[in-house]
Amino acid sequence: MGFEKFGAVSFTAETKAAEFIDFLEKGKVEATRCKKCGRVYFPPRVQCADDLSSDIEWVDLSGPARLLTFTTVHYGPTGFENDAPYTLAVVEFSNGARVFGRLDKSLPAADINVGMTVRAEPLKLAGDKISYHFVKA
Ligand SMILES: [Zn+2]
Numbered sequence: 001m002g003f004e005k006f007g008a009v010s011f012t013a014e015t016k017a018a019e020f021i022d023f024l025e026k027g028k029v030e031a032t033r034c035k036k037c038g039r040v041y042f043p044p045r046v047q048c049a050d051d052l053s054s055d056i057e058w059v060d061l062s063g064p065a066r067l068l069t070f071t072t073v074h075y076g077p078t079g080f081e082n083d084a085p086y087t088l089a090v091v092e093f094s095n096g097a098r099v100f101g102r103l104d105k106s107l108p109a110a111d112i113n114v115g116m117t118v119r120a121e122p123l124k125l126a127g128d129k130i131s132y133h134f135v136k137a
Contacts, residue, residue, distance in 0.1 A: 007131045008079060017044040019058065021130065029061045029120035029132045031097055040097040061099065064137050065091040067116045070103060091118055091134055104135040111136065 003015045006024075020043075023030040032041045034048035035055040042061060047054050070089040076082070087103040099120065103112060118134040125131055 005129055008083065008125055008129060016046040020044050023058065024122040024130045024132060027122055029122060030058045031061045031099075032056045033059045033095075040093075040095050042097050042099045059095065061093055061097065061120050063093065064117050064119055065093045065099070065134070067091050067112070067114055067118055067134075068098065069114060070112060072109070087112065089118075089134055091120075102131075102133045104133050107136055 003018045003021060005021050017032065020030060030044065032044040032046060033039065033056060034041075034051065034053055035057055036051050036053040037048060039048060039050055040059065041048075041056075044058070046056055048056070068090045070087050072085055072087045073080075074085050076084040076086070080086075086105060087107075087109075088100070089103050090098055090100050092098050101120070102123075103118070104121075117137040119137045120132050121135050123131045123133045
C-alpha cells in the first residue's frame with residue numbers, strides 16, 4: 001500500500017516499488033538499478049526484465065537530464081481534463097535512463113527547447129497526492 005498517493009489519477013494501490021512514494025515525499029525522484037546487469041528502470045521495477053534478478057538498488061534521478069522531445073497537450077484524457085494545457089516530455093539522464101513525464105507548468109512555451117537541461121523534482125498535488133515533473137536546471 002501507499003502507491004495510491006501517486007499522480008492525479010492512480011491506477012494501482014499496491015506495488016513492490018511503493019518505496020518510490022517515500023522517496024518523493026523526502027524530495028527525491030528515484031529509479032531502480034539491477035545490481036546484476038546495471039539496467040536502470042523508471043518507473044522503478046524490483047525485478048529485472050532481462051535477467052529476472054531481484055537484487056536491485058535505488059538510484060537518484062534528480063540530477064541533470066537532457067530534454068529529448070516534448071509535446072503540449074490541449075485536450076487531456078479522463079482525469080486530466082482540467083489540467084490542460086500541459087507539456088509532456090521524454091528526458092535522458094546521464095545514467096542512460098529515459099524518463100517520461102511532465103514539464104514544469106510555469107515554464108513559458110518559448111523557453112522549452114530540445115537539448116535543454118532539466119532535473120526531476122517531486123510535485124505535490126491536490127488531495128495529498130504526489131508526482132514528479134521536470135524543471136529547468
Ligand atoms: Zn538485470
